[in-house]
Amino acid sequence: MTLNIKNLHAGYGAKEILCNVSIPEIKFGSFVGLIGPNASGKSTFFKTLAGLVQPSHGLITINSEDLTKLRRKDRARRIAYMPQAFGCNALLTVFESVLLALKQTTGWRVQSDNLDRVADTLASLGLTHLANRGIADLSGGQAQMVAVAQTIVRAPEVILLDEPTSALDLHHQLSILTSVRNELNRKKPVVMAALHDLNLAAKFCDRLVLLRDGLILADGQPDEILALSDIGETYRVETALERTTRGALYVDARLPA
Amino acid sequence: MTIDVNAADMRRSYGAQITRRYAMIAIVFALLAFSFFLDVATGPGPYPLSTVFDVLTEPLSHGVRLKVIVWDYRLPVAITAVLVGALLAVAGAQMQTILNNPLAEPFTLGVSAAASFGASLAIVLGFSVIPAVGPLLVTINAFVFALATCGFILFATRLKGVGSETMILFGIAIFFTFSALLALMQYMASEDQIARIVFWMMGSLGRASWEKIALGALLLAVAVPFSLVRTWPMTALRMGEATAQSMGIDVARLRVEMLICISFLAATAVSFVGTVGFVGLVGPHIARLLVGEDQRYFIPLSALVGALVLSLTSLISKSITPGIIYPIGIITSLIGVPVFISIILSTRRERLS
Numbered sequence: 135m136t137l138n139i140k141n142l143h144a145g146y147g148a149k150e151i152l153c154n155v156s157i158p159e160i161k162f163g164s165f166v167g168l169i170g171p172n173a174s175g176k177s178t179f180f181k182t183l184a185g186l187v188q189p190s191h192g193l194i195t196i197n198s199e200d201l202t203k204l205r206r207k208d209r210a211r212r213i214a215y216m217p218q219a220f221g222c223n224a225l226l227t228v229f230e231s232v233l234l235a236l237k238q239t240t241g242w243r244v245q246s247d248n249l250d251r252v253a254d255t256l257a258s259l260g261l262t263h264l265a266n267r268g269i270a271d272l273s274g275g276q277a278q279m280v281a282v283a284q285t286i287v288r289a290p291e292v293i294l295l296d297e298p299t300s301a302l303d304l305h306h307q308l309s310i311l312t313s314v315r316n317e318l319n320r321k322k323p324v325v326m327a328a329l330h331d332l333n334l335a336a337k338f339c340d341r342l343v344l345l346r347d348g349l350i351l352a353d354g355q356p357d358e359i360l361a362l363s364d365i366g367e368t369y370r371v372e373t374a375l376e377r378t379t380r381g382a383l384y385v386d387a388r389l390p391a
Numbered sequence: 392m393t394i395d396v397n398a399a400d401m402r403r404s405y406g407a408q409i410t411r412r413y414a415m416i417a418i419v420f421a422l423l424a425f426s427f428f429l430d431v432a433t434g435p436g437p438y439p440l441s442t443v444f445d446v447l448t449e450p451l452s453h454g455v456r457l458k459v460i461v462w463d464y465r466l467p468v469a470i471t472a473v474l475v476g477a478l479l480a481v482a483g484a485q486m487q488t489i490l491n492n493p494l495a496e497p498f499t500l501g502v503s504a505a506a507s508f509g510a511s512l513a514i515v516l517g518f519s520v521i522p523a524v525g526p527l528l529v530t531i532n533a534f535v536f537a538l539a540t541c542g543f544i545l546f547a548t549r550l551k552g553v554g555s556e557t558m559i560l561f562g563i564a565i566f567f568t569f570s571a572l573l574a575l576m577q578y579m580a581s582e583d584q585i586a587r588i589v590f591w592m593m594g595s596l597g598r599a600s601w602e603k604i605a606l607g608a609l610l611l612a613v614a615v616p617f618s619l620v621r622t623w624p625m626t627a628l629r630m631g632e633a634t635a636q637s638m639g640i641d642v643a644r645l646r647v648e649m650l651i652c653i654s655f656l657a658a659t660a661v662s663f664v665g666t667v668g669f670v671g672l673v674g675p676h677i678a679r680l681l682v683g684e685d686q687r688y689f690i691p692l693s694a695l696v697g698a699l700v701l702s703l704t705s706l707i708s709k710s711i712t713p714g715i716i717y718p719i720g721i722i723t724s725l726i727g728v729p730v731f732i733s734i735i736l737s738t739r740r741e742r743l744s
Contacts, residue, residue, distance in 0.1 A: 184637060185639075186636055186637070206639050207639045210638055211639070214637075215637045216637065217633040217637050222629065222630050222634075224629035224684050225680075225684045226626070226629065226630075226684050226685065227408075227683070229404075229405050230405075230626075230683070231630060234623060234685075235627070238623055238638045238639055238640065239639065242620070242623065249402050250398070252401075253397075253398035254398060256398075256401065257397050257398050257401075262400075265401045265404070265405075266404055284634070
């Protein structure tokens with residue numbers, strides 16, 4: 135199974151944000167990192183895939199099935215999008231907030247297997263101890279983990295994470311991305327995540343796509359992409375790609391002299 | 392293996408939570424039934440509880456006089472209290488969800504003030520928005536103005552840059568506008584008309600009738616299933632608009648659908664009894680504290696608590712001074728304002744922390 139994105143154009147009103155974006159042959163079970171500076175079109179790209187922004191042109195297909203033809207609900211079931219902002223003051227428990235994410239597409243009555251799925255999802259993300267906690271009382275990292283739980287509980291084919299590690303400490307950054315990787319190994323969806331930290335991207339992604347001003351500049355394996363001079367130019371820094379003594383890729387960046 | 396044990400624990404505690412919620416709903420329902428019966432039994436004529444109960448089950452068991460007192464006077468008032476309390480609380484609960492503001496309700500958004508102005512137009516000028524409605528003139532006018540105001544709120548929420556705080560400010564603007572217009576009507580009115588306007592503004596269950604009850608019940612019978620179908624999207628909306636949208640919910644459409652539903656509930660309630668403030672605030676607030684915001688439990692319990700509050704208010708209004716029925720709007724405001732202030736302070740604390 136592959137996800138294919140071909141010649142995608144999208145924007146708000148007359149303003150075009152995405153310009154001819156194509157990402158071919160995204161294999162199921164792979165983790166694609168979307169990198170690029172602020173306002174490069176990453177969020178718009180995700181919203182377009184999720185159906186929240188209508189593309190003016192282009193194709194989004196899984197195998198040969200056109201996803202833009204799907205009804206909103208069906209599309210949300212198959213493509214789960216986690217938006218950037220999270221945080222609310224609702225009087226709901228973590229368990230309830232994950233259950234409600236599942237119930238949007240599974241009928242009105244709460245079935246026994248719905249509860250199983252919520253419990254399994256929370257357990258797989260290590261959130262069991264938070265199940266009865268109010269979502270308004272969570273820390274930033276915990277709230278972000280719950281948002282991930284709301285996304286994967288639907289067992290989607292495509293998971294879109296918009297800056298899942300922003301505003302998190304190192305431990306939570308690693309634990310979120312590790313949980314996502316585990317999910318990937320278990321159920322083999324496509325995961326696409328917008329990441330600002332290039333070293334995290336190198337560590338977790340199978341493929342990196344570099345976006346600038348709504349255009350794709352490069353697409354390939356992390357070691358190829360991060361070695362490109364385009365990286366430095368895009369972020370307006372000087373970069374050098376190195377390997378640490380433990381074998382991890384490391385992007386050494388500094389401001390140009 | 393540990394994962395399975397934990398998962399079972401989670402399911403058990405969720406199950407226990409649901410049981411607790413049903414228990415809450417049952418308790419409030421029992422209290423409401425009790426309050427309702429006391430409300431019917433209380434009044435100027437000192438009849439023992441057992442006699443009133445007899446008349447309720449067998450209308451003519453104690454003669455025509457008692458049948459008229461219980462069935463034509465007390466019962467419509469008691470039922471109207473329950474019905475209007477439920478209508479106002481459901482309208483308030485849903486406004487709060489839709490506008491993401493715990494202070495939203497028909498009174499704070501100016502819907503009641505608009506209804507009062509509509510009523511005063513009918514009282515002073517005999518002006519009718521819809522021609523040839525006869526004795527329902529005041530009610531219909533109030534209804535049309537309340538509905539139009541809800542329409543305006545609906546329009547305002549769709550404007551760019553109107554956040555949840557701005558909505559309350561809009562409400563205040565609407566409130567002041569109609570208060571000024573109402574003052575103008577009072578200035579033009581005769582003494583008798585002023586008395587009627589003031590009486591309307593204080594809220595009264597004395598305008599109860601079986602026809603209105605039938606209409607209100609019919610409305611609830613439509614509105615409850617209508618909102619039950621939308622409980623999951625409405626609960627998701629509490630997670631924030633962006634999250635709800637990402638779950639495949641058409642948020643703009645949901646808002647419009649729910650606001651239309653709410654408009655009818657609120658307009659009907661205020662046109663029946665006049666200005667009764669804060670029931671739409673107190674009912675949902677208590678319900679939220681008892682069962683949280685899963686709308687499957689929150690909405691029914693809001694309705695029950697709202698009904699209980701107004702039923703108790705009706706009881707209090709008759710009991711303070713024997714022989715005198717105080718206007719219910721005064722009592723609900725006296726109960727509601729402290730709740731209003733406590734909500735403001737608690738949301739402020741949230742923002743500060």
